[in-house]
Amino acid sequence: MSIAVLGSGAFGTALAITLASAHDNVTLWARDENAANEMARIRENKRRLSGAKFPPSLNVSSSLAESCEAETLLIAIPTQLMDAFLRQNAALFQHKTLVACCKGVNIESGLGPTGTINKLVPTATAAILTGPSFAVDIAGGLPTALTLAGPEDRLADLQEQLSTPTLRLYRTTDVIGAELGGALKNVIAIASGAAIGAGFGESARAAVMTRGYAEMLRLANALGAKPATLSGLSGFGDLTLTCTSEKSRNYRYGLALGAGAGFDETTTVEGAKTAKAVSILAQKHQIDMPITNAITEVLNENLTVSEAVKALLSRPLKEE
Ligand SMILES: NC(=O)c1ccc[n+]([C@@H]2O[C@H](COP(=O)([O-])OP(=O)(O)OC[C@H]3O[C@@H](n4cnc5c(N)ncnc54)[C@H](O)[C@@H]3O)[C@@H](O)[C@H]2O)c1
Numbered sequence: 001m002s003i004a005v006l007g008s009g010a011f012g013t014a015l016a017i018t019l020a021s022a023h024d025n026v027t028l029w030a031r032d033e034n035a036a037n038e039m040a041r042i043r044e045n046k047r048r049l050s051g052a053k054f055p056p057s058l059n060v061s062s063s064l065a066e067s068c069e070a071e072t073l074l075i076a077i078p079t080q081l082m083d084a085f086l087r088q089n090a091a092l093f094q095h096k097t098l099v100a101c102c103k104g105v106n107i108e109s110g111l112g113p114t115g116t117i118n119k120l121v122p123t124a125t126a127a128i129l130t131g132p133s134f135a136v137d138i139a140g141g142l143p144t145a146l147t148l149a150g151p152e153d154r155l156a157d158l159q160e161q162l163s164t165p166t167l168r169l170y171r172t173t174d175v176i177g178a179e180l181g182g183a184l185k186n187v188i189a190i191a192s193g194a195a196i197g198a199g200f201g202e203s204a205r206a207a208v209m210t211r212g213y214a215e216m217l218r219l220a221n222a223l224g225a226k227p228a229t230l231s232g233l234s235g236f237g238d239l240t241l242t243c244t245s246e247k248s249r250n251y252r253y254g255l256a257l258g259a260g261a262g263f264d265e266t267t268t269v270e271g272a273k274t275a276k277a278v279s280i281l282a283q284k285h286q287i288d289m290p291i292t293n294a295i296t297e298v299l300n301e302n303l304t305v306s307e308a309v310k311a312l313l314s315r316p317l318k319e320e
């Protein structure tokens with residue numbers, strides 16, 4: 001079985017490293033020819049995942065057509081860029097198994113990664129790989145468990161193909177639940193970071209995480225997800241990791257927001273655009289998502305973090 005990882009950011013590179021350590025015929029595709037040549041030569045992605053050496057068997061290519069000859073294609077580019085990427089290259093993806101490896105909701109379409117694949121490449125089989133993991137941990141061979149969600153008829157084979165001795169995949173057919181868990185937790189991670197960055201303390205962060213989880217569940221239920229999926233790796237598991245670790249870019253972005261500090265705008269922070277996309281979805285489905293909406297208001301510069309907290313605390317008292 002051949003695998004290509006499309007996108008040589010931190011996550012794509014980490015997945016390619018672990019997959020190539022366990023399987024033959026793994027290719028990492030980078031869109032930039034110079035970057036691909038350098039990675040092939042020095043056996044490392046210095047820019048995105050410095051220090052993680054490539055296994056000798058990992059191929060690196062800047063030819064998308066060649067890379068797409070693989071049977072299974074993992075797409076590891078940020079969510080907001082997937083739409084254009086799939087449109088531009090749709091001819092190469094027909095009848096392929098496309099595994100989305102990103103976490104978010106598209107701000108224009110309101111679709112998650114698999115929804116985007118299904119819309120733009122309907123002949124493909126769409127799956128998603130998501131859950132608690134930092135690229136540096138996966139690439140370093142540290143034990144990691146993720147959720148693989150996809151259609152029943154392909155799922156067990158895919159699970160076998162994409163598992164490695166250190167990367168343990170759990171399967172589910174609840175694609176909506178898996179992708180919503182990964183998308184929504186990033187918004188709550190920004191809120192958690194903001195709580196800590198503004199000096200509100202760890203008890204406040206626990207409140208944000210718990211009430212954030214409650215609103216994640218409300219939206220997921222309304223959109224047809226299974227509650228059990230949200231309590232698994234792709235929901236609760238990833239929420240816990242992302243809201244408590246400074247390795248998370250979403251959490252660090254929140255820290256900077258809370259502290260009124262600057263943040264490198266070129267960093268991938270999926271939760272920022274996803275917050276806005278989710279607020280629109282919540283309004284459409286009439287779901288109460290106060291923390292997500294507060295983050296959207298802060299990002300739109302309609303509220304400061306302190307004003308957002310005041311507004312959250314002054315809501316009418318309610319049952320848990
Ligand atoms: N980094 C992690 O620890 C981690 C872990 C789990 C999941 N993820 C998810 O993986 C996804 C990607 O994140 P990342 O950490 O790899 O981001 P990154 O910022 O490290 O890299 C993004 C990559 O996408 C590439 N890219 C952008 N536009 C492209 C296009 N049009 N065509 C081809 N390539 C393009 C960039 O060149 C870059 O290499 C995100 O959804 C993120 O949530 C990341």
Ligand SMILES: O=P(O)(O)OC[C@H](O)CO
Nearest residue numbers: 131132133248249250251
């Ligand atoms: O760095 P972040 O915030 O994108 O988080 C990375 C992963 O999603 C954690 O599971």
